[in-house]
Amino acid sequence: HWRTLSTANTMRTVALIPGDGIGPEISDAVKKVLAAAGVPIQWEEYPISTKNVVPGQDLIPSNVLDSIRRLGYGIKGPLETPIGKGHKSLNLTLRQALGLYANVRPCRTIPGIQTKFPAVDVVIIRENTEGEYVGLEHEVVPGVVESLKVITRVASERVARFAFEFARQNKRRRVTAIHKASVLKLSDGMFLDCCRRIAAEYPDIEFKEALIELCSGYLISQPERYDVLVLTNLAGDIISDLAAGLVGGLGLTASLNKGEHTVLAEAVHGTAPDIAGKDLANPTALLLSAVLLLRDMGLQEHANRIEHAIYTVLREGQVRTRDLGGKALCSEYTQAIISKL
Amino acid sequence: VYPAATAVGDTKLITMLPGEGIGPECMEALVAVFEAAHVPVEFETYHIPEPEKGLPASVIDAVNRNRLVMKGPFHTPYGFKGTSINILLRRGFDLFANVVHVFPMPGVKAKYDDIDIVLVRENTEGEYSGLEHSAVDGVVESLKIVTEEHSLRIAEYAFRYAMRNNRKKVTCVHKANILKSADGLFLECARHVASKYPFIEFESMIVDATCMRMVSNPEQFDVVLLPNLYGNIVGSVATSLGGGTGLFPGANIGPSGAMFEQGVRHAGKGISGRGIANPTATILAGVMMLRYLKMFDFADFIQDAVMSVYQETDIRTPDMGGKATTKQFTAAVIEKMDAIMEELS
Ligand SMILES: Nc1ncnc2c1ncn2[C@@H]1O[C@H](COP(=O)(O)OP(=O)(O)OP(=O)(O)O)[C@@H](O)[C@H]1O
Ligand SMILES: Nc1ncnc2c1ncn2[C@@H]1O[C@H](COP(=O)(O)OP(=O)(O)OP(=O)(O)O)[C@@H](O)[C@H]1O
Ligand SMILES: [Mg+2]
Ligand SMILES: [Mg+2]
Numbered sequence: 001h002w003r004t005l006s007t008a009n010t011m012r013t014v015a016l017i018p019g020d021g022i023g024p025e026i027s028d029a030v031k032k033v034l035a036a037a038g039v040p041i042q043w044e045e046y047p048i049s050t051k052n053v054v055p056g057q058d059l060i061p062s063n064v065l066d067s068i069r070r071l072g073y074g075i076k077g078p079l080e081t082p083i084g085k086g087h088k089s090l091n092l093t094l095r096q097a098l099g100l101y102a103n104v105r106p107c108r109t110i111p112g113i114q115t116k117f118p119a120v121d122v123v124i125i126r127e128n129t130e131g132e133y134v135g136l137e138h139e140v141v142p143g144v145v146e147s148l149k150v151i152t153r154v155a156s157e158r159v160a161r162f163a164f165e166f167a168r169q170n171k172r173r174r175v176t177a178i179h180k181a182s183v184l185k186l187s188d189g190m191f192l193d194c195c196r197r198i199a200a201e202y203p204d205i206e207f208k209e210a211l212i213e214l215c216s217g218y219l220i221s222q223p224e225r226y227d228v229l230v231l232t233n234l235a236g237d238i239i240s241d242l243a244a245g246l247v248g249g250l251g252l253t254a255s256l257n258k259g260e261h262t263v264l265a266e267a268v269h270g271t272a273p274d275i276a277g278k279d280l281a282n283p284t285a286l287l288l289s290a291v292l293l294l295r296d297m298g299l300q301e302h303a304n305r306i307e308h309a310i311y312t313v314l315r316e317g318q319v320r321t322r323d324l325g326g327k328a329l330c331s332e333y334t335q336a337i338i339s340k341l
Numbered sequence: 342v343y344p345a346a347t348a349v350g351d352t353k354l355i356t357m358l359p360g361e362g363i364g365p366e367c368m369e370a371l372v373a374v375f376e377a378a379h380v381p382v383e384f385e386t387y388h389i390p391e392p393e394k395g396l397p398a399s400v401i402d403a404v405n406r407n408r409l410v411m412k413g414p415f416h417t418p419y420g421f422k423g424t425s426i427n428i429l430l431r432r433g434f435d436l437f438a439n440v441v442h443v444f445p446m447p448g449v450k451a452k453y454d455d456i457d458i459v460l461v462r463e464n465t466e467g468e469y470s471g472l473e474h475s476a477v478d479g480v481v482e483s484l485k486i487v488t489e490e491h492s493l494r495i496a497e498y499a500f501r502y503a504m505r506n507n508r509k510k511v512t513c514v515h516k517a518n519i520l521k522s523a524d525g526l527f528l529e530c531a532r533h534v535a536s537k538y539p540f541i542e543f544e545s546m547i548v549d550a551t552c553m554r555m556v557s558n559p560e561q562f563d564v565v566l567l568p569n570l571y572g573n574i575v576g577s578v579a580t581s582l583g584g585g586t587g588l589f590p591g592a593n594i595g596p597s598g599a600m601f602e603q604g605v606r607h608a609g610k611g612i613s614g615r616g617i618a619n620p621t622a623t624i625l626a627g628v629m630m631l632r633y634l635k636m637f638d639f640a641d642f643i644q645d646a647v648m649s650v651y652q653e654t655d656i657r658t659p660d661m662g663g664k665a666t667t668k669q670f671t672a673a674v675i676e677k678m679d680a681i682m683e684e685l686s
Contacts, residue, residue, distance in 0.1 A: 081518040083547075084525035089518060116452050117556070132485075137522035143489030147523035149468075153479035180570065181419040183428075186473035187483035189419060213577035213605065220452070220556065220581040234516065238574060241549035245556035270550075 012297070015067060015074035016043040017094075020050055021271025022281035023077025029283035029334040030075065030290045033309075036338040039294065039302045044071065048090060050080040059093045068098060068262060073297060075265040075290055080273075088135055091266070095128050100257035100264055101155065102162040103128040103236065104292065107243035107253050112315035113324065117246045120223040123172065124243060125163040126236025127191075128257060130155050133233045151187040151232065156194035162258070163195075163230035164202040174206040174227040175199065178215045178235055191232055216242055240268055251282030251323045254289040256296065263296050265289035275322075279329040282321040284310060287337070309340035353634060356403045356410045357384040358426075361392070362608030363618035364413020370620030370671040371411065371627045374646075377675040380631065380639045384411065392426045393418075396433065404434060408598030409634075411627065416608035424471055430600060431464050436593035437491065438498045439464040441576050441604035442629075443583040448651035449661065451584040458562045458579050459508065461499040462572025463527075464593055466491050469569045487523040487568070492530035498594070499531075499566040500538045510542040510563040511535065514551045514571050527568050552578055573605075580605050587619030587660045590626035592633070599633055601626040612659075616666045619658040621647060624674065646677035653677075 018027040079090040103126040109119040136148035177195035181188040199207035244253040250269035257264040267285035294303035319336040320326025359365040417425040439462040472484040513531035517524040535543035591604035603622035631640035656673045657663025
């Protein structure tokens with residue numbers, strides 16, 4: 001693959017979408033930390049925002065999509081989505097337009113972050129292109145709405161294979177398919193069938209399956225049951241937020257969207273309008289997403305150094321943002337990480 | 342079908358469907374407790390040996406006659422193409438509201454001490470419509486149906502429940518940022534009903550954020566209004582936080598009848614037949630039924646006994662970290678009832 005030809009020191013260009021709400025603040029933290037760590041990356045910024053949506057025009061201009069495709073790597077802050085009305089989610093549009101079919105969301109208890117729960121160490125692999133997110137809805141007659149969930153064999157097998165490959169490459173031992181095939185017999189049934197079929201090709205990885213409500217209960221009481229989880233779109237969204245809650249909140253969990261040709265790091269959390277513009281956000285989630293991106297780019301050493309600096313600051317507990325019970329501003333916390341590098 | 346009025350003093354007839362897995366064991370415990378308390382109800386028990394063939398006519402007749410069901414879980418195998426007994430009962434008898442109460446169980450070490458959440462879940466439509474088809478080979482569509490009528494009805498139920506039980510807030514859970522029309526309609530109906538209850542606080546919350554907030558700060562929730570599938574997931578989160586699935590009861594309420602069962606329905610296949618299932622949720626579901634029947638004294642009596650087993654003894658079934666069998670736990674409840682009676686006399 002052409003990407004492997006470049007070496008660790010060549011300067012590379014990565015697309016940066018600061019996003020809405022707290023997006024610009026946490027993106028700034030990422031830029032500062034990566035620069036301080038001497039990561040050979042320069043940024044090309046794209047001001048995608050709900051504010052820049054022009055009615056009647058493409059939600060995301062095609063030249064912007066082309067640029068991200070050309071660069072192959074990107075990182076984005078959260079984009080705001082209107083509720084119940086208005087334009088389609090920009091986060092979603094971006095994932096679909098770029099063919100980012102698998103969403104990787106590791107969720108691990110961080111040393112030093114107190115939780116009430118047993119230690120969690122799971123990687124959530126979420127199908128990212130279809131399911132409930134296809135956006136096919138209509139009003140059949142007044143007062144009756146239908147919403148389509150679409151599951152295809154192609155997408156299900158693709159994400160299942162991705163999960164098993166991920167498990168193998170990352171020395172994980174078990175993949176659990178999460179589903180609701182007891183009710184959604186055909187749709188989740190097919191997803192489950194695909195997972196079973198792909199599982200047979202990976203005898204070295206244990207395969208299990210679990211109903212979504214069992215998984216959500218057990219993640220709280222016996223998380224050691226789970227290792228890598230593979231889920232349909234909405235289920236993945238819900239379970240990853242649940243898992244984030246178990247390890248200390250949305251401010252801490254990373255996420256990477258993977259496609260055939262494009263990789264896009266983004267935090268799991270939203271725009272957090274309540275704290276936007278106040279320098280109060282926790283940039284850890286986006287920083288750890290950037291770490292995942294660096295790993296994907298083959299910049300292991302840089303990734304390790306940055307991750308280590310983040311974990312050190314969190315473990316020492318002197319400088320923490322408010323969501324973690326601290327008093328530090330986003331910028332102060334960022335500075336603390338930089339001084340650990 | 343309009344059931345004949347039951348004269349005061351008559352024994353109330355209840356249809357009992359023990360179900361599969363741990364159902365029969367838990368139901369046995371319930372019957373033992375009710376008998377020991379001399380509750381004036383009588384159970385008509387129906388076993389459904391072939392649940393994949395649907396509801397037998399005799400069961401449909403019995404439910405129509407009694408309009409009250411105590412039910413155990415029915416396991417739905419994934420390959421099974423028909424409709425599960427659980428859904429047939431809920432939809433067939435229009436039991437539109439699923440109510441699960443998660444409360445602090447004294448003596449149980451829960452993740453949080455002051456969880457007190459009532460989940461009101463739409464029980465008849467949404468993702469459970471059963472409308473799925475394969476468009477072409479390898480492409481499946483599944484329909485989620487949301488109707489204004491049913492969304493208004495469940496929202497109305499949630500607010501009335503809140504009002505009658507002195508609750509302060511209703512949180513409507515949705516994913517209307519993505520399912521703009523379907524969940525959008527559900528949310529809009531909830532808002533409309535909320536405007537008629539200005540003395541009850543109303544808020545809306547996205548389902549993934551709800552799970553996240555529930556595990557980190559469950560005290561903020563009071564009455565939670567949910568579409569069908571989210572109710573299933575969030576219900577499991579809430580009961581797990583409260584100390585375990587085996588503890589909390591649930592009711593399915595319709596315009597002309599009700600069905601009671603463990604709050605989060607699990608067949609518990611892994612432990613069934615070993616006599617170690619936790620009957621607490623089932624016994625408390627019986628208590629909910631007694632309240633529904635306005636037999637408040639019996640309800641309080643049994644509930645007090647169950648609570649004091651948890652508060653005053655360390656008799657626990659294995660799911661709660663103990664070694665007691667279902668029968669030993671049940672005997673402990675009955676012993677507490679005897680003690681309470683003795684104190685009274
Ligand atoms: N990085 C962060 N740092 C600090 N607090 C955060 C962070 N991310 C989220 N939060 C907190 O968690 C809350 C919920 O987060 P989030 O913005 O994802 O909610 P949401 O309802 O999904 O929003 P959106 O509609 O923008 O997706 C925020 O309002 C904020 O208080
Ligand atoms: N009343 C109860 N008493 C004790 N355990 C219960 C009770 N209700 C549910 N459980 C437990 O909850 C879990 C879910 O039960 P269910 O049978 O639906 O799943 P399962 O297929 O057995 O799950 P698994 O095989 O993953 O444990 C089981 O571990 C079961 O033992
Ligand atoms: Mg989410
Ligand atoms: Mg969000």
